Amino acid sequence: MSNALLINPSGMFTKQCDDDYIEHKPDIKIDVDIDLNDNDVQDIHVEIDTNFIPSTQRIDEEINQKYCGKSKCEFLFAYYQPEQETKANMHFRSFVNLAQALDRTMVLTNVGSSRINSCQNFTFGFYYNSKALQDMFPDVKFISQKDFQSWLKERRIKPNTEHAYILPGELNHTMELIKPYPDILKSKHCLNRFEFKLDDQTVFKQFNTGKKFTKDPIQHQAFADFLVNNLRTDVEVLLTSHFVFHPLFPKVSPPIPYSNHYFEEAAKITNRIKPYVAIHWRMERAKLDMLTECAESLVKKISQLKESHGIENVYLATDYPIAGGKTQSQTFHLLTENHHEAMKILNSTYKINSWVSSNIFASLRNDEVIEKEFLGAGMPGIVDKLVCMDADYFLATPEGCGRARSTYTTMIIDSRNASMQIGDKPQLNNIVERWMEGNDLL
Incomplete structure (x- = not known):
């Protein structure tokens, strides 16, 4: 033997x-x-x-090679952006900058309901063009949330984590270690769906940006450097969240382009209704006693444009619930009879085109999950934005008639301004105009 x-x-x-x-x-x-x-x-x-x-370690190294191309993976997972899509787009780019500075692979967090966060149902590519994002950040590696979860599931030894939360305020930028709150993250932000080590032994860091840190470029860069230096860690997963309403880094890249299906859907509308005036009327924060005057002034302005510019059609992008039900903005809560009356004045004077009348994404809307997107500003908000960018004439909300300044409006203005500079959209007759006198702000 x-x-x-x-x-x-x-x-x-x-x-x-x-x-x-x-x-x-x-x-x-x-x-x-x-x-x-x-x-x-x-x-x-x-x-x-x-x-x-x-060995278990050797098996995990092979799994790491499969998902991140190295024997050890180091990810940055910005699992929650606190604002709606346009601002969330900006915030997400800040965290891509952070991932680049830390040489970490960036997780492409899920999207839905005009949000970017780990609880949403749709992949990042449902809203955004991932290839275009890669072209914007050629030195950054990306991984979808789904693949990130698969990596976690396959790992024999579950990856360790560190958590960073960034807040505005305080006299100077600061960082402190705080008591972990893993259970809140697991329940509120769906991190129970991710098989990493997140418990009372996890390091939790809390940052403060300093007061008005973006006003001074030197102070802004100082905070960015401070943040990067205090997040250099050998943990495999760096979890990040924030409640800051400005970019974390002084250099701000252009918005992440949307997926092609939004451009295709917007083109169907613009080709059908051109030449047209697009109106962005964000009624949130309107002075209620001014809404009738706002509507009457808008009707008058449209009439003038029809005569002076040969405008034939009107397209309305608004947070008013034109499809019924709740408002199209998650921050617009006070809907009154004044809002309804203002909309009646507009609708009774002109035929108004909108994402509702255009029946956008009709072939997709038999899906119950996708249909829920149309209860908010997610998919409709993106299509509205693209239609406004291509309009022959663009009118934006005046002061008193609603929220005159917003990142959403600014994104439209910036796009139209760029197109006027390079001349790629010859149909544009203006960049932006407020439809009531005394509203010259951009």
Whole structure:
């Protein structure tokens, strides 16, 4: 008989074969129970051939190579952006900058309901063009949230984490270690769906930006450097969240382009209604006693444009619930009879085109999950924005008629301004105009 025997994890002798693959177990109990005569016992020795036992660490390194191309993965997972899509787009770019500074792979957080956060149902590519994002940040590696979750699931030793939360305020920028709150993150931000180590032993850091840190470029850069230097860590997953309404880094990249299907849907509308005036009327924060005057002034302005510019059609982008139900903005809560009356004045004077009348994404809306997107500003808000960018004439909310200044409006203005500069949209007759006198702000 052979002088060398292998012992499998159950403790029983087994015949050695070239193709044996014995998974490593931390504790192998050897329980010898074999019927041998006395002459055989002296010739037997037992050895475990470790060449056939891949270590857990080696298995995890192979898994890491599969998902991030290195033996050790280091991810940045910005699992929650606190504002709606346009501002969330800006905030997400800040965290891509952070991932680049820390040489970490950036997780493409899920999207939906005009938000970017880990609880949403749709992949990042449902809103945004991931290839265009990669072109914007060629030195950053990206991974989808779905693939990130698959990596976590496959890992034998679950990855460790560190958590960073960034807040505005305080006299100067600061960082302090705080008591962990893993249970809140797991329940409120769906981090229970992710198989990493997140518990009371996890390091939780809280940052403050300093007062009005973006007003001074030197102070802004100082905070960015402070943030990067205090987030250099060897943990495999850096979790980040914030409640800051400005970019974390002084250099702000252009908005992440939307997925092609939004451009295609917007083109269907613009080709059908051009030449047209697009109106962005964000009624949130309107002075209620001014809404009738605002509507009447808008009707008058549209009439003037029809005569002076040959405008034939009107497109309305608004946070008013033109499809019924709730408002199109998650921050617009006070909807009154004044709002309804203002909209009646507009609708009774002109035929108004909108995402509702255009029946956007009709082929997708049999899906119950996608249909919920149309209860808020997610998909409709993106299409509205693109239609406004391409309009022959663009009117924006005046002071008193609603929220005159917003990142959403600014994004439209910036796009139209760029197109006027390079001349790629010859149909544009203006960049922006407020439809009531005394509203010259951009």
